[in-house]
Amino acid sequence: MKHTNAALTDLDTFVAFLKERLPHHRIDLLRRVAAMVFGIVQAETTRHRKIAIHLRSMATLDSRTKTVARTFHDARLSEQDVLDILLPLLPDGKLIFVMDRTFLGTTDCRREIAPVWGYSSP
DSSP states (O other), X not given: OOOGGGGGTOHHHHHHHHHHHOTTSOHHHHHHHHHHHHHHHHHTSOOHHHHHHTSOOSSOHHHHHHHHHHHHHHOOOOHHHHHHHHGGGXXXXXXXXXXXXXXXXXXXXXXXXXXXXXXXXX
């Protein structure tokens, strides 16, 4: 896949993008992960129930909510897997990294650093 921007426009295209970067993972897991990413983007939150609303499924909302929880719990994606997915999708140019010091000293600070596009406030 040459254009990473196209990866986020269609669920099937994103699944192919994931499989290209994570060939060691099963396709059914990658489909669930792709659906969760699309759900997070559409819901604009990480709350399971709100993500579940955006999943394409005929299942009940409670069932979809449980699927979201299971996917987050059982995805078995390493930090390297996440980097292999996210780095190609980052925009070209300058990135600003922000560190949340809320839990500094009580957690792994590598997980508290996030790229920010646009503006942020202290």
